[in-house]
Amino acid sequence: MAKNFHEIRDPIHIFIRLTTDERHVVDSIPFQRLRNIHQLAMSYLVYPGATHKRFEHSLGVMELASRVFDVVTTQDNIHTKVRELIPEISVEGKLIYWRNVLRMAALCHDLGHLPFSHAAEKLLLPDGWDHERLTVEFINCEEMKKVWDSMTPPLRVDDIVKLAVGPKKLKSVTFTDWEAILAEIITGDAFGVDRIDYLLRDSHHAGVAYGKFDHFRLIDTLRILPKSSEVDESIEPALGIQEGGLHSAEALLLARYFMYTQVYFHPVRRIYDIHLCDFLLGFLKDGKFPTDIYELQKLSDTDVLSEIWKANLDEGHPLNDIANRIVMRAHFRRLYEKNPEDLSHNPHIGKVVFNEAQKAFGSENVRSDSYSQSGDISDFPVLRNNGRITSSYVLSETLQRLPVASFDYVFIRPDLLKDGQAWLEKNLENMLGMVEKEE
């Protein structure tokens, strides 16, 4: 007798179980393509173990998405107000449908990633394109549509797209409260399972402990809650937690902060992304990835790595210099990194140092990178033991003090580093006074 459920071994979740329909998705070309896309681009040049791929991450996100769904839709866990506002949550047939949609959306949420994931996505795609838009294209392709149509009941493609991509990237689409919460289960800034899986998985493979936290306890205490129980406050439903899970939520948000500072924004990892982007600009036709998914799926990390290797060995190759920086670790070095003291004098000091360094050493010899974490991830509803609902921000001193991960790096060609450091020492004071003013 044919099996209806299948298991895959996984280092993070031990077993990932999937249905035959889900296995059809896993066995498709768009999904198998993810076996050749590194989750953390070239981070393995800094953390050698970080060679894991989007493939296993996507399986993990599917596994976690339904764990969360099962907890928040358990009838005893549903808040009275939420039951009134989201009638679907009490209808068994609808819950079965949406659970299937959620798992498929979670499985497919990264289908549109370019080779090497996020590295330089903005520069390497035409205007108006990003990996989310490519994900929508893949979910809509003929091969996948056959799977959606063959299911009982058939899944609506638009529903899968909504939950996989979320409201941030589907600006023209209106989400109901229910759909917004289901999308938040996958893509949410605070409790999204995409983030939960990548923190745990990246931490495991990079060999750092920073991304680990008690996700079992966290998931067990997640609830859909009205935003507040105060009179005259909004009761719009949102993903929150029971009071007993507050420490595990703090641990998740701290894990996120530490992984950003220690792994994702490690300066050497960032400069490798920049060198990789430089290489791809020369390697790709017209310096862009194709947006036709059938053309895109012909390209993977393997093709790019092979070309980088060849270019490094061939001194006559037009991309030899860039390839050499990647393969032989001759990457640009960190010249400057913004810090609280400098920021107190000049809030745009990173940009100023970059512009001035370009003037001093030539734009081809200086590069920059910056990022700031967005949003009030530390503000979510907490169902207290006394039945009231209060903002997590008020209840947790840890969340009030959670720093914002924010970086501004300036890099310089390695042989110019000493001169650059001397130049910086001489000119930093002056640059701190170069504040922008309105004419």
Add this chain to the structure above:
Amino acid sequence: MEDIKKQVVVLSLIESMKNSGSWCGETHIQKSVYFLQTMLNVPTDFDFILYKHGPFSFELRDSLGEMRGNMLVESTSRFPYGPSYRSTASGKALIERYPKTAAAYQKQMEYITRHFAGLGVAELERLATALYVTEKEGHVSVEERAKKINEIKPHIPIDIAEAAIHEVEKIEHEFRLTA
């Protein structure tokens, strides 16, 4: 509008709200900027979609994150609400370095502050959603717009939605009279 000038507008709004005794949470900033941009023609060009508590801009959220990262704003707690924003000394200094931008929209800023500084999230949500629906479906009757609001935000009853639409029309009308 250049990013730095957008930041000056947001910082000026936070200053104005704080000076009026507002709690000034993210919802105050989101909905006030939406009104400034949509009703009072302040050209901040943030992209708003219907999301948390009505119209919401992820770009504005990112901009607030960047301002926190650059120590232009900071957040504090005020029971029983969530984070409350205030500008830092660097944020205030940036406003001073952009006097034309700050002055150009001062009237609109004061007007929105007068109406929104003391409101809670629920009222901000109702008014901003009413403006959003009116912008999208201004040609239909108040009753139909109220039904639409209730359809997309079921926790806002139809009678409350109708009142919010009338309130938004009044806010706009009064501003036009003083302009």
